[in-house]
Amino acid sequence: MRNRIKYSQNFLVSNELVRSLIRKSSLSSDDIVFEIGAGEGIITQELLKKSKKVVAFELDRDLLNKLSEKFRTERLLELRNEDFLNCDLPSYSYKVFSNIPFNITSSIIKKLTLEASPPEDSYLIVQKEAAMRFVGKPLDSKNSQLAIVLAPWFEFRFIHQFRPSDFSPRPNVDIVFLGIRKRKEPLVDNKNKDKYRDLVIYAFSQTKPNISEGLSKVIDKQSVIKLAEKVGFSPNAKPSELDLEDWISLFGLFIDLPDKQQNIVRGSFAKQLEQQKDIEKINRTRIDKNWRNYRH
Numbered sequence: 001m002r003n004r005i006k007y008s009q010n011f012l013v014s015n016e017l018v019r020s021l022i023r024k025s026s027l028s029s030d031d032i033v034f035e036i037g038a039g040e041g042i043i044t045q046e047l048l049k050k051s052k053k054v055v056a057f058e059l060d061r062d063l064l065n066k067l068s069e070k071f072r073t074e075r076l077l078e079l080r081n082e083d084f085l086n087c088d089l090p091s092y093s094y095k096v097f098s099n100i101p102f103n104i105t106s107s108i109i110k111k112l113t114l115e116a117s118p119p120e121d122s123y124l125i126v127q128k129e130a131a132m133r134f135v136g137k138p139l140d141s142k143n144s145q146l147a148i149v150l151a152p153w154f155e156f157r158f159i160h161q162f163r164p165s166d167f168s169p170r171p172n173v174d175i176v177f178l179g180i181r182k183r184k185e186p187l188v189d190n191k192n193k194d195k196y197r198d199l200v201i202y203a204f205s206q207t208k209p210n211i212s213e214g215l216s217k218v219i220d221k222q223s224v225i226k227l228a229e230k231v232g233f234s235p236n237a238k239p240s241e242l243d244l245e246d247w248i249s250l251f252g253l254f255i256d257l258p259d260k261q262q263n264i265v266r267g268s269f270a271k272q273l274e275q276q277k278d279i280e281k282i283n284r285t286r287i288d289k290n291w292r293n294y295r296h
Contacts, residue, residue, distance in 0.1 A: 009101050010167035010175070011039050012125070017166060018046045021177055024159050025123050027051055027095060034119070036084045036098040036108060041067050047097060048076055055094075057084045084108065089117040099125040102173075109134055112180065113150050114273075121181050123159070128174035131158070135178075142240040145204040149197050149269070151244045152187035154180055187248055194269065195262065196251050201272050202265035203239045210236045211250075218264050219253055227253060 012018055027033060031051045038044045038056035040063065047054045048071075055078045058064045064081045071077050080087070085107055096119045100108050105126045112122050132140050135156040136147025147156075160177035164170040188196045199218075206214035212224040212235040221235075228235040233246040242250075254262065 009037055009039060010169055010171045012042055012099060012166060013168050015042060015046060018043050021160060022046055022050055025097065026121050027097065032094045034094055034096045036100050038067055039063060041070050043099060048074060057082060059083060085111060089115050091117050093120055095119050096122040102127045105130040113154055118182055124178045126176060126178050128176045131176055131178045137243060145200055148200050148244065148247050153183055155183060156180055188251065192255060195255065197269035198265040199251055199254050200247065201268040211239055211242060218261055223253055
């Protein structure tokens with residue numbers, strides 16, 4: 001099976017556009033840059049002019065051979081014929097700049113934001129619909145649980161909107177250039193990261209109609225109502241309607257509760273991650289089995 005079919009990509013066609021995108025990034029000559037899905041090397045070529053070193057991942061053996069030939073004299077390039085999703089992220093400082101396969105966007109962003117050694121900055125060419133799950137308000141009308149889970153540690157922004165003609169083959173969906181920056185000062189202490197994530201996932205998982213009802217087994221309902229009046233959100237709001245500041249205020253209430261109350265939500269985030277990994281694995285397996293349907 002050819003991995004460029006398994007992980008379908010739409011490749012950029014203009015070197016000048018790639019240079020323009022790099023100028024809009026924070027990349028410098030001091031940076032080690034990871035590129036996920038190097039393809040035919042149009043981005044790789046420009047990254048090598050700007051960065052200290054490029055580590056490029058490419059699963060397709062044919063494309064990898066072409067890259068090896070194209071950049072055979074390039075000492076600043078490390079080519080890897082492996083799945084980025086299975087690699088260990090480095091402990092040293094690095095950045096990511098990639099046109100990633102759209103059908104594994106969620107898996108890649110989760111890896112870059114949830115593992116122990118996230119990049120300082122990531123710049124990803126992604127499907128807009130998928131990116132909205134991570135960006136949340138104000139670019140979207142509501143916040144997804146993923147947006148709220150990640151926001152205390154990362155800032156997401158749209159840097160550029162592409163045209164279909166920027167790619168080959170032309171995509172039939174909206175494509176954006178997504179920037180992800182690791183906050184220098186997280187909005188929640190790192191020692192409380194798991195507790196914060198557990199609270200958010202627990203709240204979003206409840207069938208109760210609003211935040212005060214949904215958290216009533218954990219935080220006293222009257223305490224939530226009192227906080228809502230003080231901070232300025234509605235106690236009848238759904239979890240997705242709350243702003244990040246509201247969630248951080250709620251977490252301030254939660255973190256002072258006795259262990260008995262905190263234990264109600266413990267493990268919610270890890271449990272959901274495992275469930276999602278199983279679903280994503282099934283989806284990738286279906287793509288593997290049906291790849292011939294996508295041949296032209």
